Amino acid sequence: MRASIYIRPIGDDRHATPGVAPSAALSGNNILFDAGTRFEQSAPGFDVEFGHAIPFIPDTRAYIAHYDFDVDNGRDVTGYRTRVASDLNDYIRVGMEYQFNDSVRDNDISASVRLRLPFGGTSQHNTHTGIRARMMEPVVRDIDIITQAPAPTPQTVMKADGSGPAHIFFVENTAAPGGDGTATRPFNILTAAENAAGTYDTIYVLPGNGGVNGMNNGITLDDAGQRLLGGGVALTLDTRRALIPTALNGYVLQPETSAPVITNGAGHGITVAADHVGIAGLTVDGAAGDGIRVAAGAGGSVQDLTIDRVRATNNTGNGLTLYATAGGHVGAAVSNSQFRDNAAHGVVAYDDTVGTFAVDLGGGTAGSIGNNALYDNALEDLAVELDGGTLAAENNYWGQAGGPTASQIFTGAPSTAALAAHWQLNNGTGDRIGNHNATLNNGAAYDNAGQLGGAILLDRTAMQYIEAADFAAADTGDKLTVSYWINPATLAATATHLAKWDETNTNNNNTWGVRAANADGTELYFFIADAIDSGNNFFATSDANLVTGEWAMLTMVYDGNGATNADRLKVYKNGVQLNGAFVGNIAATLNQTAESVTFGRQLVNVPAFAQYFDGRVDDIRIYSDSLTAAQIAELYRMNGNSTVNSNGA
Numbered sequence: 001m002r003a004s005i006y007i008r009p010i011g012d013d014r015h016a017t018p019g020v021a022p023s024a025a026l027s028g029n030n031i032l033f034d035a036g037t038r039f040e041q042s043a044p045g046f047d048v049e050f051g052h053a054i055p056f057i058p059d060t061r062a063y064i065a066h067y068d069f070d071v072d073n074g075r076d077v078t079g080y081r082t083r084v085a086s087d088l089n090d091y092i093r094v095g096m097e098y099q100f101n102d103s104v105r106d107n108d109i110s111a112s113v114r115l116r117l118p119f120g121g122t123s124q125h126n127t128h129t130g131i132r133a134r135m136m137e138p139v140v141r142d143i144d145i146i147t148q149a150p151a152p153t154p155q156t157v158m159k160a161d162g163s164g165p166a167h168i169f170f171v172e173n174t175a176a177p178g179g180d181g182t183a184t185r186p187f188n189i190l191t192a193a194e195n196a197a198g199t200y201d202t203i204y205v206l207p208g209n210g211g212v213n214g215m216n217n218g219i220t221l222d223d224a225g226q227r228l229l230g231g232g233v234a235l236t237l238d239t240r241r242a243l244i245p246t247a248l249n250g251y252v253l254q255p256e257t258s259a260p261v262i263t264n265g266a267g268h269g270i271t272v273a274a275d276h277v278g279i280a281g282l283t284v285d286g287a288a289g290d291g292i293r294v295a296a297g298a299g300g301s302v303q304d305l306t307i308d309r310v311r312a313t314n315n316t317g318n319g320l321t322l323y324a325t326a327g328g329h330v331g332a333a334v335s336n337s338q339f340r341d342n343a344a345h346g347v348v349a350y351d352d353t354v355g356t357f358a359v360d361l362g363g364g365t366a367g368s369i370g371n372n373a374l375y376d377n378a379l380e381d382l383a384v385e386l387d388g389g390t391l392a393a394e395n396n397y398w399g400q401a402g403g404p405t406a407s408q409i410f411t412g413a414p415s416t417a418a419l420a421a422h423w424q425l426n427n428g429t430g431d432r433i434g435n436h437n438a439t440l441n442n443g444a445a446y447d448n449a450g451q452l453g454g455a456i457l458l459d460r461t462a463m464q465y466i467e468a469a470d471f472a473a474a475d476t477g478d479k480l481t482v483s484y485w486i487n488p489a490t491l492a493a494t495a496t497h498l499a500k501w502d503e504t505n506t507n508n509n510n511t512w513g514v515r516a517a518n519a520d521g522t523e524l525y526f527f528i529a530d531a532i533d534s535g536n537n538f539f540a541t542s543d544a545n546l547v548t549g550e551w552a553m554l555t556m557v558y559d560g561n562g563a564t565n566a567d568r569l570k571v572y573k574n575g576v577q578l579n580g581a582f583v584g585n586i587a588a589t590l591n592q593t594a595e596s597v598t599f600g601r602q603l604v605n606v607p608a609f610a611q612y613f614d615g616r617v618d619d620i621r622i623y624s625d626s627l628t629a630a631q632i633a634e635l636y637r638m639n640g641n642s643t644v645n646s647n648g649a
Contacts, residue, residue, distance in 0.1 A: 003048040006069070022247045024157065024237060028182050029167040031237070031253065032154035035245045043077065045069030060086035078103045091116045158243040159200035160225055160276075166242045168235070168253075169193040172206040173214035173260075183254070189214040190262065200225035200241045205260045205282060207231045218264030218287065222273040230282025232259030233309055240276065240304075259283050259311070268293040269315065276304045283311040290317035291342065296328030296355070303331035303356065310337040316417060318345045319377065323414075324353035325634075331358040333366035338373040339381070346374040346381040348414040349391055352634055357386070363645065364392030370648065375399025379419075379433065380410035386642040395648040403649030407432075412452065413638040418481075418625030420473030421597075425618055426453040429466060436597075438468040444600070450618040451485045451551045452640040458600040460492065460614035465601035473624040474500055474597055475511040475590045478560030481623035482512070483635060484599070487551045489615040491521030496603040496610050497554070498620070499527075500595050505604040507532045509593045514556065515603050515610055522546045523580075526556050526571050530587040535603075537584030539569050544578055548615075553636050559626040560588040575636035577629065597622070 024033035049065035062084050069077040079102030085095040093114040100107045159166045170179075170186035171193045179185040179192075186206065187193050193203045203226070205215070221228055225241045235254035237244055244251075261283045262269050269284035272294045284291040291312030296302045302324075312319035319339030324330040330353075339346035351357035361382075362370025374381040375398055382404070384391050398404040410432070415422065421436045423429060427446060429438035440456065444464035447457040458464045474480075484498060499513030510529035517523040517540050524546075527538040546552060555572040562568035568586040571578045599617055603610035621635075 001048070001050050003046065005046045006042070006044055008042045008044045022245055022251070024244075024248055024251050024253060025154075026168065026183055026253055027154075027156075029169060029180070030165050031157040031168065031242075033157055033237075033244055033248060033251075034154055036247070041072065043069040043071050045077075049081075054084075057086070059088075060084065075104050077105070079105070157237070160239075160241050160243060161200060162243065163199060167197065167201045169196050169201065169203050170206065171203060171214075171260075173208035173211065175208075189217075190219050191217055194219050197223065197226055199223045200276075202227040202229060202235070202241075204235050204254070205230045205262070207258045207260045210258075210261065212261050212263045212286075215260060215262045216265055218267055218269050218271065219262065220271040220273065221277045221279075222271075224274045225276040226274065227278040227280075228270065228282070229278070229280050230260045230262075231257035232283075233281030238278070241278070256281070259309075261285050263287050264289065268317070269312070271295075272302050272305060273300065275301055277302070278306045278308075279310055280306070280308040281310070283313065284315065285311070285313050287315045287317070289315070290321045290344075291315040291319045291339070293317075293321050294330060294332065295321065295323045296325075296330050296353070298326040298328065300324075300328040301330075301355075303329055303358075305330075305332040307332065307334045308336050312337070312339050312346075313341045315342045316344075318342055318348045318383075318414070320346070321348045321350070321414070322359050323348065323350045324355055324357045326353060327355045328353050329355040329357070331356060331366060333360045333364070333368040334372060335362070335368045336371045340373065340376045342377045344377070344417050345379045345383045345410070345414060346377040347372075348383045349386065350383070350414050351386045351389070352413075352637060359391060361391065361393035362396050363394030363648070368392070370395030371397075373397045373399075374404075375408070379415050381408045382644065383410045383412070383414040384642045384644055385411065385413050385638060385640075387639050388641040390643045390645055393644050393646050396646065398646070398649055403646050404644075409644050409646075411642045411644075412640045413634050416623070416625070416631075418623045419621060420624045421468070421471065421620075421622045423466070423468070423620045424453065425450065425456050425620070429456075429468075431468070434471070436468050436471050438466050438597075441465050441467060441601075447616055450616065451487070451553075452619045452638070455485075455487075455616040455618040457616050458613050460490070460495070460612040463601075463612050465612060466599040466617070466620075467601070468597045470500075470594050470596055474622055475592050477624070478558075478589045479624060479626045480512070480558040480590060481555065481625060481627040482514075482621070483553065483555040483623075483627075483632070484620040485551055485553050485618040486546075486613070487616040487618075488521070488546060488548045488613075491546060491548055492516060492611045492614065493519050493521055494603075494608070494610045495521055495613050496598075496601060497524070497613055497617075498597070498599045499601070499603050500593065500597050501527070501529075501603050502593070502595055503602065503605050505534050505606075507534050508591070509595055510534065511591050511593050511595065512556070512558070513603050514554070517541065524554070524571075526569065528558060528569055528586045529591050530585075531591050533584075533587075533591070535609075537586060539565070539571060539580055539582050539586075541571060541578045541580040543580075544573055551618075555627070555632050555635070557626050557632070558586075558590070560586075560590070562586075572629070572632050575629075575633040 169181035360366035502509030
């Protein structure tokens with residue numbers, strides 16, 4: 001029998017030594033990593049061994065041993081060892097050892113040969129017995145515990161906030177039902193991964209069959225640090241979202257394949273509502289709302305967002321909306337992505353907040369390299385409203401060499417898909433939305449002193465007005481919004497602003513109109529005609545208080561689904577709803593006519609009932625929907641003086 005006790009020396013007994021390159025690997029939904037650094041340290045403990053001679057085999061003994069060592073900052077080492085040793089003669093000893101049930105080093109088998117070579121003189125074989133023989137045995141200790149670099153102990157990758165292990169959830173729409181989100185048993189619907197993922201977790205979507213089955217309900221990323229990655233990029237580690245050695249930043253856990261497709265038949269494709277989110281390597285196509293929607297309202301924050309190698313195409317709304325309001329914060333860097341063929345804008349950057357708004361499409365402070373593609377969207381490819389600020393959008397492609405054309409960028413509140421016509425009146429009467437271009441009549445002229453750029457100056461005495469031919473959205477269905485800016489030079493009792501009305505006042509040719517109501521022209525009538533109406537159904541304001549020489553934004557919102565007159569027709573000045581009284585009944589549907597849309601022309605050709613407008617008009621909009629009070633307030637706050645830096649396109 002032999003027993004050994006090992007005592008730790010006084011002082012620093014832990015030494016780092018160069019190791020192998022850092023590495024990482026998946027383990028279920030977790031990630032294990034090896035930092036590559038090896039540590040040597042003395043480990044206190046003991047071992048005990050029992051041995052006995054093997055009968056009928058001269059000079060041969062068998063041993064069994066147990067060892068136990070306490071390792072700081074690592075796993076304790078315990079296990080068993082059996083060995084056989086035989087002296088063949090005075091010069092040669094052979095042996096075999098088997099180590100098993102070792103808590104760190106696993107099982108191991110080895111063989112040994114010991115040679116004794118005398119130099120000079122002679123050697124005589126002496127046979128010892130009893131305790132003398134045992135004292136001559138070589139002492140076997142677990143020397144490797146304190147002198148050799150132990151096998152590495154993989155560590156679990158933790159979330160960047162230290163709240164627990166970081167998880168990866170795989171999704172593949174061709175996978176069998178009942179998966180757990182691991183690489184070998186992925187979820188087959190995106191919603192399952194959305195429900196499973198928490199802060200600083202990663203959802204990795206494989207291309208599957210390339211279709212949207214299982215990917216057609218969109219996804220909301222509302223936990224800090226989440227990543228939504230598609231097979232269009234490699235699955236990598238990220239030091240911003242995981243506590244890992246710097247050397248492992250960008251370490252590839254799974255190589256790139258091809259991008260999956262995500263959609264949502266009932267809303268936005270991807271909604272982001274948290275900080276430090278990353279989106280990359282996928283396509284959002286055909287969503288009923290925006291492709292990607294980033295919005296932060298009161299108390300909300302979506303900062304440090306990265307979008308890379310994403311395609312947003314054929315969506316009903318915008319390809320990408322970045323929007324902050326009511327004190328919310330938004331910060332994003334967008335690179336290497338494509339926004340095209342969307343029914344509204346390609347990208348919207350809309351700052352309507354007193355909070356932080358820092359969007360970078362290339363060359364800005366958030367680190368975007370640009371290389372985005374913005375073209376072939378139904379509205380402008382980029383809509384910007386930054387309270388007069390400048391958006392960095394360098395090194396991007398706009399569908400042609402040389403950068404964007406003037407018609408590809410809109411500076412103002414973003415348009416919704418319901419915007420049917422928009423006459424900016426800056427230097428022309430073209431409709432930026434459709435083909436409803438207007439004409440100037442009787443010498444009406446452009447004027448630089450507009451509210452949002454230029455304007456049109458109308459002279460009542462010359463009977464000047466603006467006219468656009470009839471189009472369906474102006475009088476179809478049960479929803480309509482008309483909004484415009486005016487700056488009256490004079491006020492007249494029956495001055496007409498905007499109308500779709502038969503000048504001869506034929507009953508079945510009237511739809512809607514706005515004209516002054518009182519003797520001094522400060523209040524207004526807003527008409528909604530029925531099929532036999534010549535001006536008998538309207539709302540009369542009581543607090544419009546128009547003033548000459550002052551700009552005012554007037555908005556009429558019609559919704560025929562309302563239960564009462566007050567529900568069907570609302571009127572706003574400068575984003576605030578006006579008070580007043582109704583006369584008659586507001587119709588449930590608009591009366592369709594072939595009449596043109598006019599601004600400034602008399603409602604009817606009887607001066608006692610209607611006159612021409614006198615003053616400036618700017619930014620006329622017609623929507624085929626009923627805007628909300630919040631949307632109207634946004635229009636009023638709009639600043640058209642923002643700029644875009646598109647250098648390097």
